[in-house]
Amino acid sequence: MSQSLLLGSGWHPPLFRSEIDALFGNLNPLHPRIVLLDEPIDDNFLSRVSRAALVDDLIHFGGYSYDSDFDLISNEISNWCKENLPSGSFAVRSKKLGSGVESISRRDLEKDVGARLFSEINPVNLHNPEHEIVIILAGEVEGEVHRDFFDFDPCIIWGIRENKWDKTNYLGRQPMERPFFKPISLEPRLAKLLISLAHRKGISPENFIDPFCGTGGIAIEALLQGMEIFASDLDPTMVYGIKKNLSWANDSDDSIIKVEKCSVKNIAGLWGEKENCIFVFDPPYGRNAWKSDDGLELFLSALEQALKIDSKSVISTMLPAGSESLENDPDADYIVMGRPWSEIEREINERGWQVHLRTPVKVHKSLARMVVVCHPLH
Numbered sequence: 001m002s003q004s005l006l007l008g009s010g011w012h013p014p015l016f017r018s019e020i021d022a023l024f025g026n027l028n029p030l031h032p033r034i035v036l037l038d039e040p041i042d043d044n045f046l047s048r049v050s051r052a053a054l055v056d057d058l059i060h061f062g063g064y065s066y067d068s069d070f071d072l073i074s075n076e077i078s079n080w081c082k083e084n085l086p087s088g089s090f091a092v093r094s095k096k097l098g099s100g101v102e103s104i105s106r107r108d109l110e111k112d113v114g115a116r117l118f119s120e121i122n123p124v125n126l127h128n129p130e131h132e133i134v135i136i137l138a139g140e141v142e143g144e145v146h147r148d149f150f151d152f153d154p155c156i157i158w159g160i161r162e163n164k165w166d167k168t169n170y171l172g173r174q175p176m177e178r179p180f181f182k183p184i185s186l187e188p189r190l191a192k193l194l195i196s197l198a199h200r201k202g203i204s205p206e207n208f209i210d211p212f213c214g215t216g217g218i219a220i221e222a223l224l225q226g227m228e229i230f231a232s233d234l235d236p237t238m239v240y241g242i243k244k245n246l247s248w249a250n251d252s253d254d255s256i257i258k259v260e261k262c263s264v265k266n267i268a269g270l271w272g273e274k275e276n277c278i279f280v281f282d283p284p285y286g287r288n289a290w291k292s293d294d295g296l297e298l299f300l301s302a303l304e305q306a307l308k309i310d311s312k313s314v315i316s317t318m319l320p321a322g323s324e325s326l327e328n329d330p331d332a333d334y335i336v337m338g339r340p341w342s343e344i345e346r347e348i349n350e351r352g353w354q355v356h357l358r359t360p361v362k363v364h365k366s367l368a369r370m371v372v373v374c375h376p377l378h
Contacts, residue, residue, distance in 0.1 A: 002040045005159050006049070007057035007095075007136065008033040012146045014328070015371065016054040018357055019193060022373075023048055025201030030157060031138040032150045033097060036061055041162050048204075049165065051225055053193035056167060059134050059159040060084075066155045068103050070112075077109075077158050078116040081133055084160065087121045088130035090114075093161075095134065098141035101154045106137050132161040145362050147328040168192070175217060179248050180241030186217040186282050190318075190361075195221055197357065197373050198278035198316035206276040209309065211264040211302050212283050216242035220249045222280070228256040230271050234263050265301045268308035277310035285320040285337075296337050296347070303351040303374070311376060315353065318361065318369040319344070325360040325368045334360075336370050352377050 008016030013032035020027050020035050028036040039045055041060060049055060062080045065073055092114045094106035113133065118124055139154040168189075175185035195218065199205065208222035213231035215238065223229055223246060231246075233239050239261045246257050262270045283299050299319070306313055325334040333340045345355055357373035 003061040004037045004041050005059040005061040006035050009054040013148050019196050022197050022199045032148050051196050053189050058162045058165040062159040064155050064157040074112045089123050089125035090131040091126050091129040092133045095136050097138045099139035100137040134161050178245045180244045185215045191218040192221040194280045194316045198314040205278040207274050209279045210281045211267050212281045213242050216245040231259045232262040268305045277313040279306045279315045307352050315374040321368045321370040
């Protein structure tokens, strides 16, 4: 079992695939929510996938088929399992994505495969099995909030679930559960996603820098991944609050955490030159922050300062955009930060950066935010 299968969240399949590409590269998408990686699941793999925000399941890949003949599919799955299922109890779990696969009943498939595999060394245990065979009937998904142009044919995919991995649980660290809370706080899944999008294949960032740290939602997620934290904000109330929140979240005496009151225009002088950095931030926006060019100026200052600190760094951020951007047309010149996107991208390029990723995320009915990841132009 030398290949790995990742099942992604249905919340935003395009960003799920972008996230896995940032963390691993060389992915083979089989479905909008399913990617195949040519890597075995080992400790290094588990450590890296733990940084992902949008992974729902991790499976040792068995195979896939576009056939819709029940007996052929059941036989193919069973034959693979007979060669790869370790001794011990097992259960067959099936999952339907979207419309599933026409003429195939997942419940019947569970029963048939289970009956074929049942033996003294592999007894069935539906409540607490040692191994779980996973069968995914992957079909068309309708009514998506975030548009996806991925083209595929319905298929059946199977494998054995990795039992050393658990889906990320954010209980206990939601914004309102922290010592210092403000309604502007970013929810942890989105914070973790922005961090993972700043990764590059084979590189685990060491230094996390946020020049608009607010209450520290993004910094907390970086801290939990073992990064050194360099956070700043011009608002002294936020500086006080993030110190409380980071102290609350920190469970290691070895963590390097530095928080200062500072304008984004001066962070290069504050932190000095560093290596292996990521700049991840949710810049201030709203009626006051974006009513003039002030918001754009702050963002562009962050770009300039980031290159001075680390010329090989990555920037991952979210910028306010209109709800029409959810159409996700790559050729459309959507309004972002009150300007046509083409103007924003030109300003980004002029400061030494290129846009690596641009994907909209819905906030509410009239507002979206554009997730933007930038790599140095050079």
